[in-house]
């Protein structure tokens with residue numbers, strides 16, 4: 146499928162049947178968040194992961210909460226264009242809903258390489274009259290394709306600031322994929338005043354998420370945890386927004402942090418930074 150050609154669910158049936166037993170990170174995440182876009186293989190993989198890391202649902206929920214706060218921050222800072230790569234199967238509130246609640250003219254492009262995302266996303270793709278919302282099926286490992294796509298050019302004006310969100314997606318890239326080069330390439334295309342938001346799983350806290358990573362890898366899902374220095378490397382040349390790179394639940398929390406939401410339970414770093 147290319148760019149913004151949405152098809153109906155029936156077009157995907159054969160593929161979906163084939164996918165039913167093969168777990169996929171997008172659907173596992175959807176299951177953890179209480180969504181209903183997953184198959185038996187996804188549920189089994191998620192339950193296996195929960196058996197070795199029972200706090201995984203807390204981590205997933207905190208990641209969405211970080212997305213909400215970071216998006217709201219960018220919209221309140223005046224950004225009106227959003228690019229989310231590795232957007233996932235839509236979870237309410239989706240990024241465009243958060244941005245458009247603050248600024249109805251916000252324009253949003255979602256990118257993901259999971260075809261099911263495009264089956265499910267159509268109903269949610271209701272922008273405002275002023276704020277276009279589009280989707281692109283593409284791989285983060287091919288930034289040139291994303292940047293040169295017609296749907297990107299029709300949705301975003303790259304001469305004006307963009308908030309680029311790479312949330313819980315960079316850990317699917319191995320070092321051999323050159324994740325740092327990919328982020329740098331994307332940022333090169335964005336003007337000064339743009340923002341980068343990243344959330345990234347880590348094994349920095351005790352008890353570590355090592356067993357969880359192994360569990361996912363045994364199911365064919367790469368899950369490359371990175372330590373704080375490695376995650377900080379994605380922000381080279383940018384200016385961190387206060388409080389910098391921190392466990393995501395401590396990034397400008399709206400409410401008092403609950404007792405079970407600990408660094409180890411969440412095990413995800415996150416930050417928002419501005420391109421000077």
Ligand SMILES: C[S@@+](CC[C@H](N)C(=O)[O-])C[C@H]1O[C@@H](n2cnc3c(N)ncnc32)[C@H](O)[C@@H]1O
Pocket residue numbers: 170171174208209212230231232233234256257258259262283284285286311312313314317
């Ligand atoms: C854990 S979900 C995160 C969804 C959303 N960003 C969030 O934080 O709530 C990861 C998403 O990244 C997508 N993904 C994984 N590898 C990708 C790649 N190489 N290119 C594009 N999307 C990718 C998956 O399909 C999945 O939808």
